[in-house]
Amino acid sequence: MKPKDEKKLQAIFNATLSLTGQEGIVGLTMSKIAKTAKIGIGTLYVYFESKEELVNELYRQLKTGGTLSMIDDLKALPVKPQLLEVWKRTLQYRVENHAQMVFMEQFLNSPFISEESRGLSYQFTAYLTDLLETGQQQMIIKQADEAILMNLLSGYSRQLAAHLVDTKTPLTEKVINESFSLCWDAIKS
Amino acid sequence: MKPKDEKKLQAIFNATLSLTGQEGIVGLTMSKIAKTAKIGIGTLYVYFESKEELVNELYRQLKTGGTLSMIDDLKALPVKPQLLEVWKRTLQYRVENHAQMVFMEQFLNSPFISEESRGLSYQFTAYLTDLLETGQQQMIIKQADEAILMNLLSGYSRQLAAHLVDTKTPLTEKVINESFSLCWDAIKS
Amino acid sequence: MKPKDEKKLQAIFNATLSLTGQEGIVGLTMSKIAKTAKIGIGTLYVYFESKEELVNELYRQLKTGGTLSMIDDLKALPVKPQLLEVWKRTLQYRVENHAQMVFMEQFLNSPFISEESRGLSYQFTAYLTDLLETGQQQMIIKQADEAILMNLLSGYSRQLAAHLVDTKTPLTEKVINESFSLCWDAIKS
Amino acid sequence: MKPKDEKKLQAIFNATLSLTGQEGIVGLTMSKIAKTAKIGIGTLYVYFESKEELVNELYRQLKTGGTLSMIDDLKALPVKPQLLEVWKRTLQYRVENHAQMVFMEQFLNSPFISEESRGLSYQFTAYLTDLLETGQQQMIIKQADEAILMNLLSGYSRQLAAHLVDTKTPLTEKVINESFSLCWDAIKS
DNA sequence: AATGAATGAGGATTCATTCAT
DNA sequence: AATGAATGAATCCTCATTCAT
Structure with missing residues (x-):
């Protein structure tokens, strides 16, 4: 992980939480996260190497x-x-x-x-x-x-x-x- | 639901429960269910119109x-x-x-x-x-x-x-x- | 082809024509033909070896x-x-x-x-x-x-x-x- | 439709026309279109939401x-x-x-x-x-x-x-x- | 650093056909 | 002869991930 922009990181986490609340973790996709966080999909992969890392990182933070x-x-x-x-x-x-x-x-x-x-x-x-x-x-x-x-x-x-x-x-x-x-x-x- | 073979139906339900226990409902796929229940994928669709129906039916039964x-x-x-x-x-x-x-x-x-x-x-x-x-x-x-x-x-x-x-x-x-x-x-x- | 029952044969042809009229030949399926002709799918294969034969036979007849x-x-x-x-x-x-x-x-x-x-x-x-x-x-x-x-x-x-x-x-x-x-x-x- | 690459779009349309000419619209499949147009299947879905949209869009253009x-x-x-x-x-x-x-x-x-x-x-x-x-x-x-x-x-x-x-x-x-x-x-x- | 078009493996579902009853 | 449950190859489509810009 190479967090460059703390605000973007929080936007990603918030998007993930919000989407999980709505459709459960089953319906969680990287592109939805990116769209909700208002960043490009590619950018997501600048912050996290994979979906798994994202989700584990969020868990650790929580x-x-x-x-x-x-x-x-x-x-x-x-x-x-x-x-x-x-x-x-x-x-x-x-x-x-x-x-x-x-x-x-x-x-x-x-x-x-x-x-x-x-x-x-x-x-x-x-x-x-x-x-x-x-x-x-x-x-x-x-x-x-x-x-x-x-x-x-x-x-x-x-x-x-x-x-x-x-x-x-x-x-x-x-x-x-x-x-x-x-x-x-x-x-x- | 058009139960034709009660044993097969139970095999499907058991396979679904077993797989959910191992990988969670996120990892549940129709082909895994079929393989675990030792039936063809097509057969699954003889018993249930869709994954959703299967899983709701199992819930009701439980x-x-x-x-x-x-x-x-x-x-x-x-x-x-x-x-x-x-x-x-x-x-x-x-x-x-x-x-x-x-x-x-x-x-x-x-x-x-x-x-x-x-x-x-x-x-x-x-x-x-x-x-x-x-x-x-x-x-x-x-x-x-x-x-x-x-x-x-x-x-x-x-x-x-x-x-x-x-x-x-x-x-x-x-x-x-x-x-x-x-x-x-x-x-x- | 081993036509056993002329009525059933006509029912099959009529079903095929009717279904083609409704959804085109793209949507034509053997199970729909059987259902519309009010016979079992298996019976269809008593009269015709395959979908291709059925459809070619109908064409010839027409x-x-x-x-x-x-x-x-x-x-x-x-x-x-x-x-x-x-x-x-x-x-x-x-x-x-x-x-x-x-x-x-x-x-x-x-x-x-x-x-x-x-x-x-x-x-x-x-x-x-x-x-x-x-x-x-x-x-x-x-x-x-x-x-x-x-x-x-x-x-x-x-x-x-x-x-x-x-x-x-x-x-x-x-x-x-x-x-x-x-x-x-x-x-x- | 979100045309990103006009050449790719034309390749898709040409592939569709060519395949329809060969096997009719019945034999038209998304994977054949992709293969003929020399792009990935996924790419097809970047340009068109579904087979239906692709085919209607082509019709409109023609x-x-x-x-x-x-x-x-x-x-x-x-x-x-x-x-x-x-x-x-x-x-x-x-x-x-x-x-x-x-x-x-x-x-x-x-x-x-x-x-x-x-x-x-x-x-x-x-x-x-x-x-x-x-x-x-x-x-x-x-x-x-x-x-x-x-x-x-x-x-x-x-x-x-x-x-x-x-x-x-x-x-x-x-x-x-x-x-x-x-x-x-x-x-x- | 940021982007999103491109990709193909993988998932749900359909359907022609077989076969035991 | 008649049936329909069983099957899996083939289909449409999704989505994590990559990469050129």
């Missing part, structure tokens, strides 16, 4: 620039408030960046994904697992297998965000608190 | 023959045992039929899905919503918005099953009970 | 059963009345059997035509040439090259019949007489 | 660039000399451009023809009808129905040209004059 980046300032908080804040931010991010979520999900099941990209999937999980472990050590979270706990949080968050977007329900404080309350009741010891 | 069919005998049970049994069966079904789950998920985000197929998505949800409502009337389930409750169950179940398959963890009674215990703590009033 | 058969009783007439009668019958035949005309024309330009079929094209022409020659010997027809005369008659007849069918104009005595009058003025010496 | 364009300078001539000149030019054009004539005829009976293309068919006819009407007003042409007159001219011209090409007879002045003489005798009052 992973590192997305949920992962939003937790750095929270690590000092106690477990429950930290979890609430993570819950809130994650829901917010997922609702506000639905196109990104759709892209990532479809990408994970596509033949385009590289081994390297697949590795990225688990970094946020790792953070959450750590947090839950801390809670268990403090005796405030159930002593169940971490995967059992983790999957509730991540699966619920994913599904709820999708539901809110699908039904165009706004993400109010009430929804955040009610849903987090369920989570907490589920995992607290 | 929806009506899958989770939906497993709940008829439970409706007499009290809410909590009924929910536990549904939880158990759903997890079991999802773990044992992972290819089907992957197919359905990818299909929902593909450009192949017809309006009619999209309508099928919500029947199991409707059953669960009913059950939760009954629980609320009996004052044993939280008075939260049903979507808030529903999404926890469905999102968790989906994620947990995927995790078990991914990590090749067997679905033991312990896992079923522990995970259901989380669910129940989350939604009980 | 040629020998059509214009060629209508002139036997006229050969005794004097030139002008004979020509008028041929003109009349030919126009009538062409207007009433337009589907046949379309089929023959398209067939002549298709890759299906066999050498043998191509030979059939010229029998009617030969009769007309003879008749014109007789007229020339009797000094009532111009001493021009026969092809020059012939092509006027055949080209005009073809075009006029097509025009009448196209504009749904009925073939009245007036039209027959006026058009023949033109022909006669053209070729008389 | 119609507007062919017989229609050859009559502008004649409109000042008196009726008979004008008709003779049109007769001559039309014959010449048809003999010299036989592939075009075959293509247009087959195209008219193909399922490819669009409504728009069908409309083009009648412009030359309209010119001739006008000319004949003028002749009728000047009392030098028979007062017969114009269609009766028209079809003789057009049908004869078509047939004669086809005959000349078929028998490889050169189009001499003698042929032109003799045939026109027949026409004139037919229609003069």
Whole structure:
């Protein structure tokens, strides 16, 4: 990759996200991306060697620039408030960046994904697992297998965000608190 | 659909599921399906008018023959045992039929899905919503918005099953009970 | 060819003519012929070894059963009345059997035509040439090259019949007489 | 149509005409056209969206660039000399451009023809009808129905040209004059 | 660096023909 | 004799990628 123009790069990524939202990753073609990004097809190949590279690069950017980046300032908080804040931010991010979520999900099941990209999937999980472990050590979270706990949080968050977007329900404080309350009741010891 | 040979029809569906599991719905081609099902490409078009029809028909069959069919005998049970049994069966079904789950998920985000197929998505949800409502009337389930409750169950179940398959963890009674215990703590009033 | 059932054979020919009239010889398929003739595709191959044979056979039948058969009783007439009668019958035949005309024309330009079929094209022409020659010997027809005369008659007849069918104009005595009058003025010496 | 390279466009049209001449419009395939025009199949689709568009576009070009364009300078001539000149030019054009004539005829009976293309068919006819009407007003042409007159001219011209090409007879002045003489005798009052 | 015309491998679909019933 | 399911070669068309400008 030899990014020359940051604006063009963003236009390409935005076009890719927008098109995936509309027709799914199945209908994604290089010429549509170029047209939507208002550049020539040839130019696309100046920025990315192939469709596969484009799509993996976008995935990497979303992973590192997305949920992962939003937790750095929270690590000092106690477990429950930290979890609430993570819950809130994650829901917010997922609702506000639905196109990104759709892209990532479809990408994970596509033949385009590289081994390297697949590795990225688990970094946020790792953070959450750590947090839950801390809670268990403090005796405030159930002593169940971490995967059992983790999957509730991540699966619920994913599904709820999708539901809110699908039904165009706004993400109010009430929804955040009610849903987090369920989570907490589920995992607290 | 003009099913002439039930065995061939099943071979086609199995081939489609198997291929989707390997390369995702993006990599699904008619010739691969035919080759995997050990029939001629032309034969595929004797059974289905197009790729779209094939894939929608398979989805319909999975929806009506899958989770939906497993709940008829439970409706007499009290809410909590009924929910536990549904939880158990759903997890079991999802773990044992992972290819089907992957197919359905990818299909929902593909450009192949017809309006009619999209309508099928919500029947199991409707059953669960009913059950939760009954629980609320009996004052044993939280008075939260049903979507808030529903999404926890469905999102968790989906994620947990995927995790078990991914990590090749067997679905033991312990896992079923522990995970259901989380669910129940989350939604009980 | 092993014609077993004359009715079925005619049903096949009628279906072929009807379909050619609707979509041209380009859109002619064996399965459409079978469906229109209300027989199984397999049965078609009991009557004809191939599409090519079917279509050549039909052509032969039209040629020998059509214009060629209508002139036997006229050969005794004097030139002008004979020509008028041929003109009349030919126009009538062409207007009433337009589907046949379309089929023959398209067939002549298709890759299906066999050498043998191509030979059939010229029998009617030969009769007309003879008749014109007789007229020339009797000094009532111009001493021009026969092809020059012939092509006027055949080209005009073809075009006029097509025009009448196209504009749904009925073939009245007036039209027959006026058009023949033109022909006669053209070729008389 | 987005003509990028005029030479390539002409190569495509020439290939199409040549192939139609050989095997008829039935045997016309996109890959044969590409191969004959010495371009890639994909390139064909840069110039034309579909086989149908290609073939309709060619028809339009032949119609507007062919017989229609050859009559502008004649409109000042008196009726008979004008008709003779049109007769001559039309014959010449048809003999010299036989592939075009075959293509247009087959195209008219193909399922490819669009409504728009069908409309083009009648412009030359309209010119001739006008000319004949003028002749009728000047009392030098028979007062017969114009269609009766028209079809003789057009049908004869078509047939004669086809005959000349078929028998490889050169189009001499003698042929032109003799045939026109027949026409004139037919229609003069 | 930017472009888009050119390319052909690959995908969906059709259709003449075969063959077991 | 009659049938139509089964077949795959051949067709139309798409799309990732290249390359000359």
